[in-house]
Amino acid sequence: MAAEKKIKIIVAKPGLDGHDRGAKLLSRIFAESGMEVVYTGLRQTPEMIVETALQEDADVVGLSSLSGVHNYFFPKVVELLKAKGMEDVIVVGGGIIPLEDYDGLKKSGVKALFGPGTPTNEIVDFIKSNVRKS
């Protein structure tokens, strides 16, 4: 079997939110599942996140937000990725996100959202089965 290029994922914390337990945990779990992971750290603007995605030639951007700012940041990241010609980069999100916001976020181009309590293998499986599909 030919060695396939590893999936590359950027895990990012947009805004000023400091809750990074989930982001760090998932970074480790993504790495263990064979992905290449770049964790941005805290206080990222959408521009910084997209710049990292571009530099790293990412397949996936995972956004984590627990401070209620997902409706602003997530669509903004999708929009900037498009503007840079990176439509094929999958954007997924997680954190404290009310279910009623899911539809709007998905419409804006966020591929999937994972709330608290989601088994991590579910997230890994989703990413693996959705990357480079198009």
Place this chain on the structure above:
Amino acid sequence: MFEEKALQQVKASKEKWDETVEKSFAKAPERRKEFTTISGTPVNRLYTPLDIADMDYERDLSFPGQFPFTRGVQPTMYRGRFWTMRQYAGFGSAKDTNERYRYLLKQGQTGLSVAFDLPTQAGYDSDHPLSMGEVGKVGVAIDSIEDMKVLFDGIPLDKVTTSMTINAPASVLLGMYLAIAEEQGASFDQVGGTVQNDVLKEITVRGQYIYPPKATMRLTVDLIEYCLKNVPRWNTISISGYHIRESGATAAQEMAFTLADGIAYVDACVARGMDVDTFAPRLSFFFNAFTNVLEEVAKFRAARRAWAKIMKERYNAKNPRSMMLRYHVQTGGVTLTAAQPLNNVVRVGLQAYAAALGGCQSLHTNSYDEALCLPTQQAVTVALRTQQIVAEESGATDTVDPLAGCYYVEAQTDQIEKEIMDYLEKIDAMGGTLVAIEQGYIQKEIQNSAYRFQKEIESNDRIYVGINKYTMEEPPVTDLLKVDMSVGEVEAEKLKKLRAERDQTKWKAALDNLRKVSESEENVLPAVIEAVKAKATVGEICDVWRDVFGQYRPKEYV
């Protein structure tokens, strides 16, 4: 505690009992091979006098209000008065939050606890680009003394005590608070409260840092030193394990890393030339409470004993108040589930019970909807009632330290104290807390525990109701609290007006003076108070320090 002969007898009987029990396993085995607490500590089938054979009552437990304070920091504890019921609250504008405070006080809450929004905590004004989307979200937006006036409108600051969750910019918000208390007619020595002011845990786990460790520690110590002389009833720091636990630490790690931070602050104050018995009585702590009641109780008792010994033996403190671990508790936010959210009421109930049995000085109980959104008024009311039920109905408050002497709790207390001391020894050997943080040691230990816990949940080794067992389909929850996105615009407008209308000469002179003082070794507090009175904003003051001190950029340890 026990006579040798009696212990030998117990030992012999226990061996026989174990044999009989294990014989029955062929027919009726235990549910699992190994039992552990949520922290991963092994739990034995049975605890007996053998497990606390080395305990010396006078030395290890003593009496409430007496060294080593294992049984509590006050002689009568809740027989005198209950803990302070203090719900952390803040959202939207100062006016929105002021209404919530008045409501909570009317419902029998006995102290205030201010949640600031993230821009305020990170030292940015509401119109800063990084504040986009965050204004008034997870707390109240405070830019200037004018907002602070609205926040405490109609609340007598000489009577109500206020806790403020503010760290790197703590002196700015304290300055505003003191200035408006003064306007209300309350002198500095009449006001009481707490600022979190714990910048080290911002660096390790909470993320609301601004300045590099050394500079931010200087601001912390400036505040402690200023209050010592001028605001004697103020708790100058709340050394926090809460967020360490939220980030994944075990019970013992929560206490160990918090006390390690405490040691760093005491060292810094001593290095400033302060006598330990002058400032140590005003140090306070802040811990988490998870659902495993007995482990939590043991954790609180162990930390009280450990801190008392540290202050006495390491710092030669003479004043018993310097040795007392006084603390606030908040129930575990991370233990709440988004699935079946009403189950969280029960979790919070058990956690509040643990906090009461453990001897806390004040308590915040979380709302059941916090894994979904910011708490609604109904959920906040249930949370407050939960602690009132624990206080008034559970009986936990009728006698002091009711679980003392329980073989299991005493054995766990010893075990956790040992783990705390082992960690402190390791950190000392590394060169102290700041070095351990710099090397990422503390961060990595916490992340490893978070990882272990997640793996346990996913392999069903640990059961979480509604997550990996007893799950069910449920309709989405509606009626969640939403913060109006326009708060940001309104706040930005207010700022524009403030900047145009304030006395420019006075404002500029105050900021220039602040810069000069910050560049020197003088205490910055008087200059900060002058600056806030001259209507300098949180962002402007923090910018002066960004200029003088630089900004902290963490290395990531994943």
